[in-house]
Amino acid sequence: MATLVTDVAAIEEEEDVVRQSRLKGFLGNYFLRRLFRAFLTIFFVSTLTFFLVRLLPGSPVDVYINQQIQQYGYTYEEASNQARSLFSIDVEQPLLLQYLDYLKNLVRGDMGMSITAPGTSVASIIESRIGWTIFSVGTALIISFVLGSFIGMLMAYWRGGKFDGFMSTFGAITGSIPDYQLALLFIVIFGVRMGLFPYTQMRGALSSGQQVEFSFAFVQDALYHAIMPILVYVFVSIGGWMLLMKSTTIQALEEDFVTAARARGIPEWRILVFYVGRNAILPLFTTLTVSIGFVVGGSLLVEPIFQYQGIGARLFESIQQRDYSTLQGIFLMITVSVVAANLIADLLYSRLDPRIRSKG
Numbered sequence: 001m002a003t004l005v006t007d008v009a010a011i012e013e014e015e016d017v018v019r020q021s022r023l024k025g026f027l028g029n030y031f032l033r034r035l036f037r038a039f040l041t042i043f044f045v046s047t048l049t050f051f052l053v054r055l056l057p058g059s060p061v062d063v064y065i066n067q068q069i070q071q072y073g074y075t076y077e078e079a080s081n082q083a084r085s086l087f088s089i090d091v092e093q094p095l096l097l098q099y100l101d102y103l104k105n106l107v108r109g110d111m112g113m114s115i116t117a118p119g120t121s122v123a124s125i126i127e128s129r130i131g132w133t134i135f136s137v138g139t140a141l142i143i144s145f146v147l148g149s150f151i152g153m154l155m156a157y158w159r160g161g162k163f164d165g166f167m168s169t170f171g172a173i174t175g176s177i178p179d180y181q182l183a184l185l186f187i188v189i190f191g192v193r194m195g196l197f198p199y200t201q202m203r204g205a206l207s208s209g210q211q212v213e214f215s216f217a218f219v220q221d222a223l224y225h226a227i228m229p230i231l232v233y234v235f236v237s238i239g240g241w242m243l244l245m246k247s248t249t250i251q252a253l254e255e256d257f258v259t260a261a262r263a264r265g266i267p268e269w270r271i272l273v274f275y276v277g278r279n280a281i282l283p284l285f286t287t288l289t290v291s292i293g294f295v296v297g298g299s300l301l302v303e304p305i306f307q308y309q310g311i312g313a314r315l316f317e318s319i320q321q322r323d324y325s326t327l328q329g330i331f332l333m334i335t336v337s338v339v340a341a342n343l344i345a346d347l348l349y350s351r352l353d354p355r356i357r358s359k360g
Contacts, residue, residue, distance in 0.1 A: 031347065038343045045335040046328075050102055053324045054095065060115050060324040082118075102328075111329035116321045122329035125314060130333070132205045133303070133310035136226040137295045140233030145288055147234075148241025153277050155242060156249030168246075171239025179236045180301035186228060187305070202228060203307035229302050229310075244287065249280040286345045293341025 061083045068079035093101070105112065111122040155164045174182075191199035202225050206212070210221045252258065253276055261271045299312030307313070311330060318326040 034343055034346050038339045041339050042332075042335055046106065046332055047099070049328055049331045049335075050099055051095075053328060054098075056322070056324075060322070063322050063324075064115050064118075106332075111332065112325040114326050115323040116318070116326070122326050125326060126311065126329055126333055129309065129311040129314045132226070132308065133299050133312055134295060135222065136229045136303075136308065136310060137233055137299055138292075139226070140230045140237070141288075141291060141295060143230070144234045144238040145241055145284070145291075148238045149245045149277075149281055149284060151238075152242040152245025153249050153272065153280065155246040156253065156280075157272055157276075159246070159250065164246075167242060171242045173239075174235045175237075175239035175243075177236060178301075179232055180305060182236055183228070183232045183302050183305040186232060197228070199228070199306070205309040226308065228306050229299070229308050232302055241284070244284060245280060248283050249276055252276045252280040255279070289345040290338075290341050293338035295337070 061080075064083045065076065065079040068074045068082065069076065074082070109123075111126075114120045114122055114125055117125065151167055155167050158164055187199050190196045205222070205225055206218075207221050207225070210218060212218065258271060258275060261275050262268075266275075299308075299310050300315055301312070302308075303310045303312035304316045311333075314326065315330045317323070318330065
């Protein structure tokens with residue numbers, strides 16, 4: 001009997017050791033730790049968004065019922081029945097049960113139905129708008145990153161000169177102007193005063209009658225309508241890339257390998273591009289990866305000004321019209337994109353610098 005008890009105790013002790021080793025293995029895995037933190041962040045922000053939306057006066061169903069009564073003359077009962085058939089939100093349920101239903105729908109990939117567009121799912125609204133925002137803001141991000149990195153490298157190489165002083169002032173000024181103010185200035189100065197572009201004809205994402213297709217006419221028309229938002233995004237962001245690249249380039253110029261390269265008689269342009277530039281731009285890729293996550297939410301105020309039909313304009317409309325379902329879906333998408341970008345940046349940097357993975 002004593003031997004049996006001893007064997008059971010030994011088995012239990014061995015199982016505890018195995019569980020502890022698995023836990024240590026999970027906590028010691030850098031990728032799993034970051035992935036777990038990303039899921040926690042998305043869950044926390046989704047929960048916070050859900051409850052913050054419901055702290056606003058009135059519920060999505062109440063807003064919809066009032067719109068149907070005022071605009072179409074429905075009775076309260078008719079509007080209420082229609083709202084219940086359209087929305088998966090039951091305002092009579094306790095808030096905790098509503099939250100559990102919300103989580104169940106998210107697990108199934110259902111973000112609900114739009115309030116301002118009855119019968120239209122939030123997912124379809126996001127799908128129809130997100131491409132235009134990615135096109136405009138993403139194009140601007142690539143242009144500002146490439147130009148900013150190149151100009152910043154030249155600023156560092158010619159630091160203290162007129163070019164450095166002018167571009168530093170330019171970057172500081174453009175970087176301090178809010179994007180919506182710069183958009184208004186573009187319209188007033190270049191559109192109204194100088195008449196350089198027909199801003200009224202450039203509204204929307206495409207011209208009337210232009211089909212979405214893979215053709216030169218489609219790309220040309222899309223660029224025509226997106227050029228002003230793209231210019232605004234480039235102007236407000238290029239200064240940051242220039243100053244950041246200048247800082248990293250100055251640090252790279254002081255490294256020993258630059259002195260050794262000059263001593264070997266390597267041309268200055270080759271040193272600047274292949275030795276200094278390649279090492280200086282490396283830290284910028286992490287910032288670029290994080291910036292990609294903010295592409296989705298970076299157009300909230302610029303798109304409504306230019307009447308550009310991207311996700312930012314739809315988010316602005318949802319705030320005005322209190323379309324809570326669409327707000328939750330767009331904020332969830334923004335959260336996922338930002339968290340995913342940060343996760344990729346962490347993993348990328350951990351590959352570039354293995355010491356990051358070894359830190360607790």
